[in-house]
Amino acid sequence: MSGLALACHIADYNDLYSDQEKDTWVIEPRVKYLSDKTWCFWQQDANLFDSAVTHRWNRWLIKSGDNTHICRSSELDYVMVDSGRYYAIAQERLTRSTSVNLLTGTRAEALQIGQTQITVDCDDVQFKADYVYDTRPKEIPFGTLLQHFVGWEIETDQDVFDTHTVTLMDFQASNDDDIHFFYVLPFTKRHALVETTHFSKKSLEDKIYLEELTHYITTELGIGEWRILREERGIIPMPKKPPNPEQRAHYNVIPFGLYADTAKPSTGYCYPHAQHQAKQHASRLFAGKAHQVTAVRKPVAQWLDHVFISFLEHQPAHAASTFIRLFKRVPEPVLIRFLGDNAKITDYLKVIAAMPKFLFICEAFRCAKNL
Numbered sequence: 001m002s003g004l005a006l007a008c009h010i011a012d013y014n015d016l017y018s019d020q021e022k023d024t025w026v027i028e029p030r031v032k033y034l035s036d037k038t039w040c041f042w043q044q045d046a047n048l049f050d051s052a053v054t055h056r057w058n059r060w061l062i063k064s065g066d067n068t069h070i071c072r073s074s075e076l077d078y079v080m081v082d083s084g085r086y087y088a089i090a091q092e093r094l095t096r097s098t099s100v101n102l103l104t105g106t107r108a109e110a111l112q113i114g115q116t117q118i119t120v121d122c123d124d125v126q127f128k129a130d131y132v133y134d135t136r137p138k139e140i141p142f143g144t145l146l147q148h149f150v151g152w153e154i155e156t157d158q159d160v161f162d163t164h165t166v167t168l169m170d171f172q173a174s175n176d177d178d179i180h181f182f183y184v185l186p187f188t189k190r191h192a193l194v195e196t197t198h199f200s201k202k203s204l205e206d207k208i209y210l211e212e213l214t215h216y217i218t219t220e221l222g223i224g225e226w227r228i229l230r231e232e233r234g235i236i237p238m239p240k241k242p243p244n245p246e247q248r249a250h251y252n253v254i255p256f257g258l259y260a261d262t263a264k265p266s267t268g269y270c271y272p273h274a275q276h277q278a279k280q281h282a283s284r285l286f287a288g289k290a291h292q293v294t295a296v297r298k299p300v301a302q303w304l305d306h307v308f309i310s311f312l313e314h315q316p317a318h319a320a321s322t323f324i325r326l327f328k329r330v331p332e333p334v335l336i337r338f339l340g341d342n343a344k345i346t347d348y349l350k351v352i353a354a355m356p357k358f359l360f361i362c363e364a365f366r367c368a369k370n371l
């Protein structure tokens with residue numbers, strides 16, 4: 001996702017500034033792009049892939065037992081991007097480019113740093129590059145909080161889903177070191193994505209996710225018969241201290257994407273941040289400042305993410321009530337700006353004011369002590 005976004009921006013710049021054309025290669029082990037996931041986010045800016053948005057909602061609910069809160073936004077929608085359409089748009093753009101190439105069916109392996117260039121060893125070919133943007137998956141350090149989930153896109157024979165409202169978090173009882181909730185994206189009254197999601201340090205056996213989904217669909221949603229159209233799954237790291245791009249191994253190898261400083265660690269949302277950063281990387285590249293990559297988030301946002309993740313790790317029993325409190329007390333536009341990393345100082349103050357004071361002060365002390 002992030003690599004293709006960057007490649008498309010480079011292709012656009014190459015067309016605009018042909019005298020500075022950057023010969024670019026995207027190395028991708030997949031032979032074929034399939035629709036393997038959906039990306040949702042609160043849309044604040046237009047981007048290259050807006051025509052891949054298939055659904056949008058302006059109401060979302062958060063729930064724990066009988067305590068339900070519905071948020072409404074008249075200005076900003078929660079939108080869904082279909083990955084199949086996204087990949088098709090990117091491939092079509094790169095096919096039209098004579099300078100940006102997509103090499104599928106090939107893995108990038110070792111990177112050798114030379115005096116002036118970086119050699120990228122691939123399966124049976126080598127590339128010499130001035131800059132490498134590395135979006136490959138990385139090993140997640142042991143002890144990192146994980147957001148792990150499995151979702152089923154299902155179809156029913158009866159009208160069951162409220163197409164106006166996304167279920168962002170429907171919290172379930174869980175054990176001591178786990179936060180568990182369901183996420184429902186209703187596409188039509190008979191068609192939805194239902195996802196079981198956990199925040200914990202260990203992923204689960206496959207059969208547990210499947211039992212949870214079956215139980216929720218039959219018991220909570222009251223659906224007798226359904227067909228699974230597609231399954232998606234993921235493990236997203238939620239590090240208290242995300243990788244600092246200023247401490248990268250080489251200044252011309254730039255980490256980007258889910259395992260870099262791109263996803264917002266306290267939420268796992270990566271798509272809107274990747275779109276924004278892809279534009280920034282391309283603009284820096286053409287300004288001759290590709291290596292000038294610094295930490296993406298302001299220190300205040302980094303600190304709040306750190307304290308919030310520490311809170312999720314140490315106080316999982318209070319997570320549901322805290323999320324509900326946050327969504328109830330913070331006005332929608334403020335929370336959307338906060339989650340999208342566009343918060344103003346007054347937004348941070350509103351978010352801090354909405355948190356349970358005693359718990360968060362204790363957590364902030366714990367974080368300060370462990371720095």
Ligand SMILES: Cc1cc2nc3c(=O)[nH]c(=O)nc-3n(C[C@H](O)[C@H](O)[C@H](O)COP(=O)(O)OP(=O)(O)OC[C@H]3O[C@@H](n4cnc5c(N)ncnc54)[C@H](O)[C@@H]3O)c2cc1C
Nearest residue numbers: 001002003037039040107108232233234257258269270271
């Ligand atoms: C099922 C799922 C749903 C998600 N939903 C959302 C959402 O709703 N909203 C949101 O903001 N985020 C979401 N995310 C998180 C995040 O946006 C996605 O993971 C996103 O795809 C990350 O983009 P990326 O470019 O870092 O990684 P990817 O899109 O996974 O791209 C990494 C690429 O690296 C390639 N690769 C692997 N090994 C090599 C190698 N050796 N050499 C070269 N290439 C290699 C892979 O084939 C892949 O194409 C979701 C994640 C998952 C898994």
